[in-house]
Amino acid sequence: MENAGDLEQYIGTRISDLRKERALSQEDLADRISVSYQQVQKYEKGRTRISVSRLVDLAAALGVGLNELIPDEVRAPKLQHSADTLTGGFSLTRDEIRLLKLYRKVGSERMRRIVLDYMRTISES
Known part of the structure; x- marks a missing residue:
């Protein structure tokens, strides 16, 4: 270019x-x-x-x-x-990008772990 x-x-x-x-x-x-x-x-x-x-x-x-x-x-x-x-x-996908952006806004490390644990649980069911 x-x-x-x-x-x-x-x-x-x-x-x-x-x-x-x-x-x-x-x-x-x-x-x-x-x-x-x-x-x-x-x-x-x-x-x-x-x-x-x-x-x-x-x-x-x-x-x-x-x-x-x-x-x-x-x-x-x-x-x-x-x-x-x-x-x-x-x-x-657009939803995956939105999910990542929202996850990054979670201020607390403890809350991020809770979100990850929840996602892991529902993805395995």
Whole structure:
């Protein structure tokens, strides 16, 4: 990528292509990530920079990993490997991302253990 504008354009095109492959309208995708369809248009045309958190939301809404949105020449191999290792090579769903965000907001270590124990119990039943 020669400049930042090229990167936004590449990512926007990937978002558009993936959205169309999944037969989603811009409005459908916008609803999934809680923005307007006009904002999705701006992302797809590379007119607006996308924050990392929004990029994560977009990837989850499209059912892909971040590596599907970022060009190979920009991706850091170590970072890609780390992300794949953390997720077992699977993309996280929007609900899984929400669950992680909520878990991180739990202030008490004791409460986090209780939540984990509860999740373990219900997942085994």
